[in-house]
Amino acid sequence: MIIALALLAPPAVFAEAKLPDPAAFANAMERGDLERAAAWLDAGLPPDFLGSRIGSGLMIGAWEGKIELMRLFISRGADINQANANGETALTLAAWRGNLEAARWLVERGARINVPARQWSPLHYAVLAGQTPVVDYLIAEGANINALSTNGSSVLMLAVYEGRQALAQKLIDLGADRTPRNDWGDGALEWAMRNNNLAIARILAEPEQFKAALNEPREKWGTPTGSLAMSEELQALLAMRGTLQERRMTTVAIDRRIAAERARIIRARLDQQAPTAHATTLEITASRQPGQAQSIRLVPAPANRKVVPGTKAKAAAGKGQGGR
Known part of the structure; x- marks a missing residue:
């Protein structure tokens, strides 16, 4: 049978x-x-x-x-x-x-939508990756715009970290708290000034506070943190994007994957418990406007770069379950 x-x-x-x-x-x-x-x-x-x-x-x-x-x-x-x-x-x-x-x-x-205190929330991730439609949806559904990540970084701080002025303005208009500081004592204004994002700094600070910040020596704000540590995944994605551009094919799908990998690397950096020195980093300047140029260059990370510690160590960049 x-x-x-x-x-x-x-x-x-x-x-x-x-x-x-x-x-x-x-x-x-x-x-x-x-x-x-x-x-x-x-x-x-x-x-x-x-x-x-x-x-x-x-x-x-x-x-x-x-x-x-x-x-x-x-x-x-x-x-x-x-x-x-x-x-x-x-x-x-x-x-x-x-x-x-x-x-x-x-x-x-x-x-x-919301998570316990000092955890990464869906809104943190959407803002970090620049996913504006998802940001709008989560906020409309009650997402906490003042949620703090494992290292004490606010949602607004992540918008500032990535230079996302429109998202920063949106959060401020909705009443986001501009005062939180993470475990290293950095706040949104410090990150804006460190990366020379003066337009964002202007909307974060009161006029007198902004004027005072401009008068401070550049050394006060520390080394810019906008460049990203390279990963094998990101390197492969950028190569694929270059090939698509050469063939004049759409890069929409690959751009979403690049944004996700960029966000993963930033979270890994912010969650590290100790600074890492002399890493190779990737600096990207790009425009969303059709036909505009994109510049990419590799630069050595400064040995004295400050890295925000998290409450627990994560897998190394590009490895573990968070690797994509």
Whole structure:
């Protein structure tokens, strides 16, 4: 009887019944392989199983913007607010990638917008990556605009750190607190002045405070922090972008991946517990206007650069579950 059933059943059923290791799971889910996911779940795979990258099937669906994949894992009992090893939930990852529809789908099904004190929130990630539509949505749904990250950096501070003037102005107009300082004593104004973002500094400070800041010697503000540490992932993405530009092909998708990797590197830097010296960094100047030039150069990081410590160490840049 068993032999007869085996002959009648499609070979794929038995092939899929073997549960995956974390790497195989991540590869299949990132491809959006719904049939394989369903077969693994039918065979006993826990719905909150974590892959080797990003996280659970629900998290991968949010990261990739694959709502049907998210729907499948939720229907099998996945925890919508589960966090990966970096404290990132599905909503945080959707916000990071700018996947507005995925973010909306998650919130409508109970995903938490706000997090406990001193944790990275979805709004932190959306602002850090410059995902304005997601920022607007999260705020409209009640996101705390004064949330502090693990190292005490406010949402406004992250907008300033990345030189995102429009987002900084939006947050200020909504009443964001301009006074928080992180664990190193830095605030939004210090970051604006350090990176010579005077337009942002002007909207952060009262006129007399701004005037006084301008009169301070440049050395007071420290070394600019806008340049990013290079990672293999970012280097590969930039090379791919260059190829697409040469072929006059759209760079929209690759730009989203670059933004996500830039945000990951910044979070890794801010979460470090000790400064790292003499790292190679990437300095990017770009315009969103069509036809405008983009300049990219590698520069050595100063040995005395100050790095904000977090409350716990994270995986090294480009490695661990936070690596993309």
